[in-house]
Amino acid sequence: MLENQKCKPGGCGGGGNSGMNRRNFLRTSGVLATGIAALAAALSPLRELTDQGSWEQFFQKHYKELSKDDMDKVLARITREVEAQYQIRPHVKDYKPMDGVEFVYCLNLTRCIGCRKCVHACVAENNQSRDPEIQYIRVLKMPHGSFDMEKGDHNYAPESVPEKGFFYMPVQCQHCKNPPCVKVCPTKATWQEPDGITVVDYDWCIGCRYCEAACPYFARRFNWTTPKIPKERLNPNMSYLGNRPRKQGVMEKCHFCIQRTRAGKYPACLEVCPAGARKFGNILDPESEVSYILKNKRVFIQLKEEVGTSPRFFYYFDV
Amino acid sequence: MNGKINLVLGAIAIAFLALAALFMSNVWGRTRPLMLIPLVDAKFIDPSPSRVSIAEFIRKGGDASDYDCDVCHEKNKPIKLKFDADDNIILPTEHTNIFLQHGSHKRNNNCYNCHDEMNLSMFQTRDGKPLKVTDPDVPRLCGSCHGPTYRDWEAGVHGRTSGFWDRQLGDYQRLGCPSCHNPHSPKFPSRAPAPGPHALHPVLHAPDKTETEGSN
Amino acid sequence: MIQGTKNYIRFLWRCGRIAFVGDWRYYAWMGCLSIFILFGLNAYAKQLVHGLYVTGMSDQVSWGVYIANFTFIVGVAAAAAMLVIPVYIYDNKELHDLVIFGELLAVAAILMCLAFVTVDLGRPDRFWHLIPGIGKFNFPGSMLSWDVIVLNGYLLLNVHICGYLLYCRYQGRTPSKWFYIPFVFLAIGWAVSIHTVTAFLYVGLGGRPFWNSSIVGPRFLASAFTAGPSIIILALQVIRKVTDYRISDKALLTLRNIVQVSMLINVFLLFNEVFKEFYTRTSHVASSSYLFFGLHGYHALVPWIWTAIAFNLISMFILVLPMSKSLKYLNIACALAIVGIWIEKGMGLVIPGFIPSPLGEMVEYMPTLNETLVCLGIWAFGLLAYTLFLRMSIPILQGRISKSNEGAADDALFTKGPNPGNSIPDSSHAQTAHS
Numbered sequence: 025m026l027e028n029q030k031c032k033p034g035g036c037g038g039g040g041n042s043g044m045n046r047r048n049f050l051r052t053s054g055v056l057a058t059g060i061a062a063l064a065a066a067l068s069p070l071r072e073l074t075d076q077g078s079w080e081q082f083f084q085k086h087y088k089e090l091s092k093d094d095m096d097k098v099l100a101r102i103t104r105e106v107e108a109q110y111q112i113r114p115h116v117k118d119y120k121p122m123d124g125v126e127f128v129y130c131l132n133l134t135r136c137i138g139c140r141k142c143v144h145a146c147v148a149e150n151n152q153s154r155d156p157e158i159q160y161i162r163v164l165k166m167p168h169g170s171f172d173m174e175k176g177d178h179n180y181a182p183e184s185v186p187e188k189g190f191f192y193m194p195v196q197c198q199h200c201k202n203p204p205c206v207k208v209c210p211t212k213a214t215w216q217e218p219d220g221i222t223v224v225d226y227d228w229c230i231g232c233r234y235c236e237a238a239c240p241y242f243a244r245r246f247n248w249t250t251p252k253i254p255k256e257r258l259n260p261n262m263s264y265l266g267n268r269p270r271k272q273g274v275m276e277k278c279h280f281c282i283q284r285t286r287a288g289k290y291p292a293c294l295e296v297c298p299a300g301a302r303k304f305g306n307i308l309d310p311e312s313e314v315s316y317i318l319k320n321k322r323v324f325i326q327l328k329e330e331v332g333t334s335p336r337f338f339y340y341f342d343v
Numbered sequence: 344m345n346g347k348i349n350l351v352l353g354a355i356a357i358a359f360l361a362l363a364a365l366f367m368s369n370v371w372g373r374t375r376p377l378m379l380i381p382l383v384d385a386k387f388i389d390p391s392p393s394r395v396s397i398a399e400f401i402r403k404g405g406d407a408s409d410y411d412c413d414v415c416h417e418k419n420k421p422i423k424l425k426f427d428a429d430d431n432i433i434l435p436t437e438h439t440n441i442f443l444q445h446g447s448h449k450r451n452n453n454c455y456n457c458h459d460e461m462n463l464s465m466f467q468t469r470d471g472k473p474l475k476v477t478d479p480d481v482p483r484l485c486g487s488c489h490g491p492t493y494r495d496w497e498a499g500v501h502g503r504t505s506g507f508w509d510r511q512l513g514d515y516q517r518l519g520c521p522s523c524h525n526p527h528s529p530k531f532p533s534r535a536p537a538p539g540p541h542a543l544h545p546v547l548h549a550p551d552k553t554e555t556e557g558s559n
Numbered sequence: 560m561i562q563g564t565k566n567y568i569r570f571l572w573r574c575g576r577i578a579f580v581g582d583w584r585y586y587a588w589m590g591c592l593s594i595f596i597l598f599g600l601n602a603y604a605k606q607l608v609h610g611l612y613v614t615g616m617s618d619q620v621s622w623g624v625y626i627a628n629f630t631f632i633v634g635v636a637a638a639a640a641m642l643v644i645p646v647y648i649y650d651n652k653e654l655h656d657l658v659i660f661g662e663l664l665a666v667a668a669i670l671m672c673l674a675f676v677t678v679d680l681g682r683p684d685r686f687w688h689l690i691p692g693i694g695k696f697n698f699p700g701s702m703l704s705w706d707v708i709v710l711n712g713y714l715l716l717n718v719h720i721c722g723y724l725l726y727c728r729y730q731g732r733t734p735s736k737w738f739y740i741p742f743v744f745l746a747i748g749w750a751v752s753i754h755t756v757t758a759f760l761y762v763g764l765g766g767r768p769f770w771n772s773s774i775v776g777p778r779f780l781a782s783a784f785t786a787g788p789s790i791i792i793l794a795l796q797v798i799r800k801v802t803d804y805r806i807s808d809k810a811l812l813t814l815r816n817i818v819q820v821s822m823l824i825n826v827f828l829l830f831n832e833v834f835k836e837f838y839t840r841t842s843h844v845a846s847s848s849y850l851f852f853g854l855h856g857y858h859a860l861v862p863w864i865w866t867a868i869a870f871n872l873i874s875m876f877i878l879v880l881p882m883s884k885s886l887k888y889l890n891i892a893c894a895l896a897i898v899g900i901w902i903e904k905g906m907g908l909v910i911p912g913f914i915p916s917p918l919g920e921m922v923e924y925m926p927t928l929n930e931t932l933v934c935l936g937i938w939a940f941g942l943l944a945y946t947l948f949l950r951m952s953i954p955i956l957q958g959r960i961s962k963s964n965e966g967a968a969d970d971a972l973f974t975k976g977p978n979p980g981n982s983i984p985d986s987s988h989a990q991t992a993h994s
Contacts, residue, residue: 062360062362065366066604069608073607086688137531137533139387139534140536144537154382173918184535185536207700208703208764210696231611232679233681237622239766239917246618248610248616249610285508289506316500333766342495348582352586354590358590358594359593362598366597551853
């Protein structure tokens with residue numbers, strides 16, 4: 025940026041002398057060439073970038089803008105990709121919400137024994153990565169008498185559960201009525217469906233993780249690298265918004281087993297619970313189990329009620 | 344000054360070439376190997392109920408010959424129950440496989456609260472009417488003492504209801520009481536928990552144990 | 560029209576040429592920066608292949624040094640307003656010729672911000688999902704969408720203002736008021752808004768009580784207006800050393816006044832925060848406890864925050880005392896302020912917001928080598944960009960490169976030697992229309 029004034033005019037790096045200019049030019053190009061070689065070498069790891077999706081997927085529109093034909097093509101693409109990767113032909117569908125249905129989950133804290141079967145049934149049903157491990161449900165072991173999450177133990181591993189003096193609280197996406205994750209997503213890749221399920225469009229998410237920062241319940245999970253699902257445990261009954269295998273760099277979370285619940289079934293976590301602590305159903309149906317619970321049980325806890333999220337998850341005790 | 348510039352540019356060029364070699368040889372930055380988390384045991388994703396009750400066993404066509412009470416017990420010949428000095432029931436040697444702990448403080452210390460003493464292959468309701476073992480109304484017998492729980496069970500809220508929440512689309516299954524609770528020692532059995540969560544990265548510094556308040 | 564375009568292209572060509580001409584110190588500096596950038600690109604390539612797993616982030620601490628640096632640099636970009644306000648609102652003469660260096664710093668800083676955000680994305684190939692009209696833009700709901708708008712808008716504003724003024728100077732004509740004065744005033748308000756929006760990214764999260772506090776916005780601005788002008792004070796002295804652009808001590812001392820006041824406000828707000836957290840000791844104090852004293856046996860950040868506070872306090876004392884009128888002490892105070900605020904914004908704000916997790920879990924964070932190399936690469940890129948901007952603009956401002964000497968010898972490209980003049984013509988001053 026400076027040239028010493030002692031420099032003789034014409035004798036330094038300038039001076040209009042064409043000989044000097046040519047030498048400058050050669051000198052600069054030489055260094056530039058080595059620079060470009062270094063740049064190419066720096067970017068060489070990109071050779072390993074193989075499974076990053078097709079052009080089809082790159083230009084794919086947001087879920088809400090896909091026509092029936094578009095969706096059929098997308099489902100066909102997903103079927104192809106899963107079959108190519110796992111050698112199992114999946115059955116991928118797009119389940120639409122049912123009318124007059126709003127899902128609610130009730131969890132009986134008197135009954136939960138903390139066995140964590142729900143955690144693993146969820147993983148099996150929803151094709152989550154086993155390594156690195158993604159688990160939508162987190163069971164907290166809490167001491168009697170307190171709801172202070174800081175006192176919770178996530179890593180309990182006793183000989184047998186339940187342990188005396190503690191209760192167990194599984195936490196997953198609460199499908200809030202006023203979801204902070206939906207509010208903060210810059211691309212509207214996550215939104216709440218009419219039946220109350222907060223969903224993620226895995227092909228639209230840009231992976232900024234703002235929703236993960238916003239969630240008060242540690243419900244959202246990110247694919248820090250390519251997820252690994254063992255072929256023998258792949259669940260071939262898949263849905264677009266639910267349990268189809270995700271790719272590196274996108275968010276995912278509990279979606280109330282959308283491929284099961286929108287077909288009228290109970291979610292996997294409920295199906296496996298040995299103690300029957302989990303209750304799920306349509307709150308708009310006065311005959312449902314969840315309506316019974318909300319009518320007849322006395323104390324309900326909605327986690328972090330004060331944050332204003334209005335979760336659809338009600339924890340209760342039997343007496 | 345030209346000499347210095349040439350020197351610097353030469354050094355830069357050499358540095359670039361060295362960098363190129365360094366990058367190509369991939370000396371560092373290999374991804375940390377994933378932790379090789381073992382696959383969870385299949386028993387943790389098995390939705391079968393905790394136990395198989397006799398009724399369920401018989402309904403599914405199992406061989407119930409071992410449970411034929413009439414082989415040893417004659418009808419209308421009630422056996423007198425024996426109690427020890429502390430009022431604990433003494434089970435006959437033929438039935439030592441039964442561990443009776445139904446109700447604390449010896450509240451339910453009488454086999455004939457549920458079993459019909461005149462016909463030991465049957466249960467009896469609280470008002471003395473005999474009740475078949477495979478009768479679907481057996482939970483009402485349990486409910487005659489456990490009222491609130493029975494009402495919850497009827498509504499599908501106590502114990503697991505599986506299948507279809509949308510009754511119009513499919514069937515649902517509700518389990519009878521003995522499918523989870525052993526009637527002689529009905530406390531829901533403890534079991535080993537499935538493994539806990541694995542962290543994405545190895546723990547940096549283990550927590551200073553002296554400072555822990557509450558568990559973590 | 561064609562001639563106009565041709566002239567502009569020739570102007571750009573000459574600017575481009577200067578970038579490659581300099582003395583050995585210039586080459587050494589740019590060479591070093593390039594090396595860091597190459598390391599950064601290599602590290603980022605690895606991250607693209609293997610995913611963000613190569614960083615130290617996890618589901619519990621899902622934002623790390625990338626967003627921490629982003630937050631700090633947005634503040635630096637906003638601080639360009641601190642040069643503009645004295646000149647355009649208060650008619651400060653000393654800083655008059657230096658405003659453009661602040662605006663160029665803002666451009667370089669915004670480029671760094673965009674880089675930091677891009678490297679943090681899990682799917683940067685899907686950036687088009689953010690473009691309003693083509694993608695799905697969650698405006699006005701999401702504060703991130705506001706951030707995209709204000710940052711890019713600020714970039715365009717400053718690129719326009721600097722580009723326009725430099726091109727006019729190059730052509731030797733007086734800049735027309737309407738083409739830049741309104742934009743300058745807009746940029747003042749816009750500068751405040753970029754940092755406020757960035758603060759609201761954090762404030763708007765009810766589930767994170769450490770961030771969900773009204774003091775975060777004012778704190779951001781106070782610390783930005785301390786760190787930013789400090790960087791400018793140091794940068795101006797570097798410019799003074801390697802070129803002969805006239806920068807008076809008085810200008811530096813005016814900036815010192817700004818840093819003084821901002822630092823006092825910054826420290827006062829810190830006391831406010833500390834009182835609120837620790838006097839009542841509600842359950843929301845967990846993250847602050849972790850940060851200042853350690854929690855449940857985890858205390859990785861404790862030495863960092865106390866160092867930052869010490870730096871800030873020492874810097875504040877030096878600044879209020881007359882000893883900081885001497886450049887030696889002023890520089891020390893500035894350096895301490897910059898490092899202290901960088902630590903506070905990064906390790907003191909972003910990371911503790913995640914610890915403990917919303918479910919009370921304690922998972923700590925440490926950046927990996929790969930992550931650090933990417934950060935260093937982006938910092939080097941920012942410095943490279945700023946150096947290039949200065950390398951191109953100073954000869955133009957000094958009149959060494961102008962339309963009148965197109966085709967002249969390379970002597971004109973250098974920034975020391977016979978000095979035709981130092982400043983932008985007086986017409987850039989807010990009061991006189993033409994000169």
